[in-house]
Amino acid sequence: MAFRETMELKYQEILKNYIKDQSETALYQGQKFSRKSIENQVTPEEIISLHKQLLEDMYPDLPKYVVHSFDILLEVILPYGVAYRENQSLRDQKRELRSEIEIAANVQQTLLETKVPVVDGLDIGAISVPAKHMNGDYYHFVQDENNSISIAIADVIGKGIPAALCMSMIKYAMDSPLENRPEPSSVLENLNRVVEQNVDPSMFISMFYGMYNHDRHIFSYASAGHEPGFFYDGKKDEFQEIHAKGLLLGIDKKTKYIQYEKQINQGDMIILLSDGVTECRTDEGFIEKEVLMTYIKKYADLSSQEIVTNIFKEFERRQNFQLRDDFTLIILKRDV
Amino acid sequence: MNIDIEIVEHNSVIKVSVRGEIDVYTAPKLREILFPLAEKENANIIVNLSDVIYMDSTGLGVFVGVFKSVRSNNGKFQLVGLSGRIKRLFEITGLAEIMDINSRMEGESL
Structure with a gap:
C-alpha cells in the first residue's frame, strides 16, 4: 500500500x-x-x-x-x-x-407479477406502491374460461421482508388448482387454511376477493377482514361502502366467509384499496375517505389506469412524497 | 413515533397502559413487553388504549398474537379505551367478534 x-x-x-x-x-x-x-x-x-x-x-x-x-x-x-x-x-x-x-425486492416483483386483464366493456386500472423496499400489499388477477375475472387484493399485517415472503406463498397457493369451484368464499376458506398452517402465528393477512362475471355483469365477493372498498353508482352519482364481513386469514382455520353479490350497471365503478389509502396519515392528520371520493369524481372521465395513477400522485403529494404505508388502489369501470 | 408503556399488577390482574403511537416503529417494543406476560398460565391482562393517538395494522398484529397466546394458555385478555378509529380497525378485520374490546374501564361512567 x-x-x-x-x-x-x-x-x-x-x-x-x-x-x-x-x-x-x-x-x-x-x-x-x-x-x-x-x-x-x-x-x-x-x-x-x-x-x-x-x-x-x-x-x-x-x-x-x-x-x-x-x-x-x-x-x-x-x-x-x-x-x-x-x-x-x-x-x-x-x-x-x-x-x-x-x-x-426485484425477485419479489417478478414472482408477484400479475397482468391486468383486457376485457371488452370493462376498464381496469391498478397501482401498488410500497412504502419501503418490499411491498406488503398485493393484488392478483385471474382470468377464467367462464367469462369472469377474479381479483384478489391483500395486505400482510407486519411489514417488510417477512410480509413480502409471505405474500409470495399466498400467490402460489392462489395459482395452484383449487379443489372447489373458484367461488370467492371458498377461495378465501382455502387460503385461510394455507395461511393458518404455514405462516408465523403473529402474521396475518387481510384479503378481499372478488369475481366479475362479464356476461351477467355480476360482481360476487367476500372479504377476510380487508379494508372495505366502494361501489360507485354512475346513475345516482353516489358512493357506497362495500359491506363484507369476515375474519382475517390465518387466525382460525375453521373460519367461514360470506359471499355477496352486486349487479354492476353501465357507468358504475368498483373501487378496491388497501389501508394505506384510507388510513393515510399526513402532517395535518388523516386523509378522509371523502377526499378519495372527491379525487375519483375529479378524474372520473379518464381511463381507470389514469384515475388510479392520478390519485396516487395526489396522495403522495399530500404526504410530502414520503409514503408511510404501502398504497394499493384498483378501479374497475363498466363502460359498455 | 413515541410510545410509553406502564404495567401495574393488582390482585393478579395485569393492567397495561399504552400511551402514544402504535405503528411499525413502536410495535416491536409493545410486543416485547406483552408477549412474555401472555405466555404465563391463566394470565389476566387488560390493555388500556385510551391514550393511544394512532394505531395501524402492525399494532393489530401484536394484539392478535397476544390474544392467541393468552387463549392457548387459558388466560383472559381485554382491550379497553379504544378510540373510534381503532375500534373500526378491529371491526373491519373481524377481530371485534372474537376478541374482548368492548368492556368498560373501571370507574368509567355508563
Missing part, C-alpha cells in the same frame, strides 16, 4: 512542522493525514506507536517518563481500535445486506 510506505515520513514532517511553529497549517495537515489513514485502515494504536518512535528518534534525551507514558496511552487506546474495526466490518455487512434486499 502506497500510503503505508510513505506515512512515516509524512507524519514526521507534520510533527516537525508543528513543533517548530505551532501553525494552523500543520494542524490542518494533521487532519488530512488522519483522513488518509482512516481510508487506509491504519489503526489508532499504529499512529501512537509511530508518534512514540519518532519522538524518541528526534529527541534522544527525551525524559523516560514521557516515553513510558506512551505505553499507557497505547494500552488505553487499543480497545478503541478494536471497536473501530468492528464498526467497519458492520458497515460492510450492512452494505452487503442492503444490496441483498434490493435483489430480493
Whole structure:
C-alpha cells in the first residue's frame, strides 16, 4: 500500500512542522493525514506507536517518563481500535445486506407479477406502491374460461421482508388448482387454511376477493377482514361502502366467509384499496375517505389506469412524497 | 413515533397502559413487553388504549398474537379505551367478534 510506505515520513514532517511553529497549517495537515489513514485502515494504536518512535528518534534525551507514558496511552487506546474495526466490518455487512434486499425486492416483483386483464366493456386500472423496499400489499388477477375475472387484493399485517415472503406463498397457493369451484368464499376458506398452517402465528393477512362475471355483469365477493372498498353508482352519482364481513386469514382455520353479490350497471365503478389509502396519515392528520371520493369524481372521465395513477400522485403529494404505508388502489369501470 | 408503556399488577390482574403511537416503529417494543406476560398460565391482562393517538395494522398484529397466546394458555385478555378509529380497525378485520374490546374501564361512567 502506497500510503503505508510513505506515512512515516509524512507524519514526521507534520510533527516537525508543528513543533517548530505551532501553525494552523500543520494542524490542518494533521487532519488530512488522519483522513488518509482512516481510508487506509491504519489503526489508532499504529499512529501512537509511530508518534512514540519518532519522538524518541528526534529527541534522544527525551525524559523516560514521557516515553513510558506512551505505553499507557497505547494500552488505553487499543480497545478503541478494536471497536473501530468492528464498526467497519458492520458497515460492510450492512452494505452487503442492503444490496441483498434490493435483489430480493426485484425477485419479489417478478414472482408477484400479475397482468391486468383486457376485457371488452370493462376498464381496469391498478397501482401498488410500497412504502419501503418490499411491498406488503398485493393484488392478483385471474382470468377464467367462464367469462369472469377474479381479483384478489391483500395486505400482510407486519411489514417488510417477512410480509413480502409471505405474500409470495399466498400467490402460489392462489395459482395452484383449487379443489372447489373458484367461488370467492371458498377461495378465501382455502387460503385461510394455507395461511393458518404455514405462516408465523403473529402474521396475518387481510384479503378481499372478488369475481366479475362479464356476461351477467355480476360482481360476487367476500372479504377476510380487508379494508372495505366502494361501489360507485354512475346513475345516482353516489358512493357506497362495500359491506363484507369476515375474519382475517390465518387466525382460525375453521373460519367461514360470506359471499355477496352486486349487479354492476353501465357507468358504475368498483373501487378496491388497501389501508394505506384510507388510513393515510399526513402532517395535518388523516386523509378522509371523502377526499378519495372527491379525487375519483375529479378524474372520473379518464381511463381507470389514469384515475388510479392520478390519485396516487395526489396522495403522495399530500404526504410530502414520503409514503408511510404501502398504497394499493384498483378501479374497475363498466363502460359498455 | 413515541410510545410509553406502564404495567401495574393488582390482585393478579395485569393492567397495561399504552400511551402514544402504535405503528411499525413502536410495535416491536409493545410486543416485547406483552408477549412474555401472555405466555404465563391463566394470565389476566387488560390493555388500556385510551391514550393511544394512532394505531395501524402492525399494532393489530401484536394484539392478535397476544390474544392467541393468552387463549392457548387459558388466560383472559381485554382491550379497553379504544378510540373510534381503532375500534373500526378491529371491526373491519373481524377481530371485534372474537376478541374482548368492548368492556368498560373501571370507574368509567355508563
